[in-house]
Amino acid sequence: MAAKDGYILERQAGHLLRRAHQRHSAIFQENIGDVQLTPLQFAALVKLRDLNEVSQNHLGRLTAMDAATMQGVIKRLASRGLIERRPDPNDRRRLILSLSDEGQALINALVSNGGGITAQTLAPLSAAEQKTFLDLLTKLAQLNGEAE
Amino acid sequence: MAAKDGYILERQAGHLLRRAHQRHSAIFQENIGDVQLTPLQFAALVKLRDLNEVSQNHLGRLTAMDAATMQGVIKRLASRGLIERRPDPNDRRRLILSLSDEGQALINALVSNGGGITAQTLAPLSAAEQKTFLDLLTKLAQLNGEAE
């Protein structure tokens, strides 16, 4: 914990963010149950549920995933039959993504409990602290100028 | 941004933590300069600087890295000559890690600017907000009972 100069690893934002994210991931896994689904896969399904149809890159932007990362996430979801891919007739570069019936049913079932994961992640804080924390964290999560 | 039920991805702790961590990583890369060093490699060097000598697993615990992850991080640092590995004469399972002269010099030079990365990460917040945020984040980063 001590350090030669004033530099203490345990006080650095990056280290703490990483640890908090680790803890959240563990909570996510516990709560998601027997369904084998990662946080990113979950996020992609949620956004797809909100929008019905989006191109792969666009979905990546909305879920903060790199195009290369998105590719892998989508490939795995598609191979499990949770989402469907079809070419965009208006733009042949694009791939239009949508939920399959199975994917729709799965994400609907999971979302009802989704808030519980955030609640459990923030459980060490009081209600007031939770609100403060989420507000501040939201500011720090903004990359640059974000819109939609 | 909208959702069918009340579930909004952008308000979930996990999603925000992930985004904030992404933003921090980008800031880290910009500030670390031409030295090719990742946040985890940096953390390992910092801790090694504080303690002089530690076993690999112990260092992993102090930096919140999985044993398998630590293995890779250490291997890369050792192959670059930044750290040294030697067997523990008292426990033949253990590998004792320490900084090489080069590693020592490198981390000393980087630590002087290390605080700047956290400052830049937290820059969107006021001074008071920064303190609040770090305090709350510290609580959320605690896995269970932690000591040492």
Next chain:
DNA sequence: CAAAAATTGTTTGTGTACGAATAATCCAGG
């Protein structure tokens, strides 16, 4: 003390992350 339990480091396999390069396609300015 000897068998059982725990630790240390390694390897394997899957899944993010993301820079960089590429092919196919779209689009805008001249």
Next chain:
DNA sequence: CCTGGATTATTCGTACACAAACAATTTTTG
């Protein structure tokens, strides 16, 4: 209209992240 620039999706390479299984040890316990 047509050519240079942007966009979309894919692939490659490197680096986490972590569960699971292992061999070599150490430690604990009956």
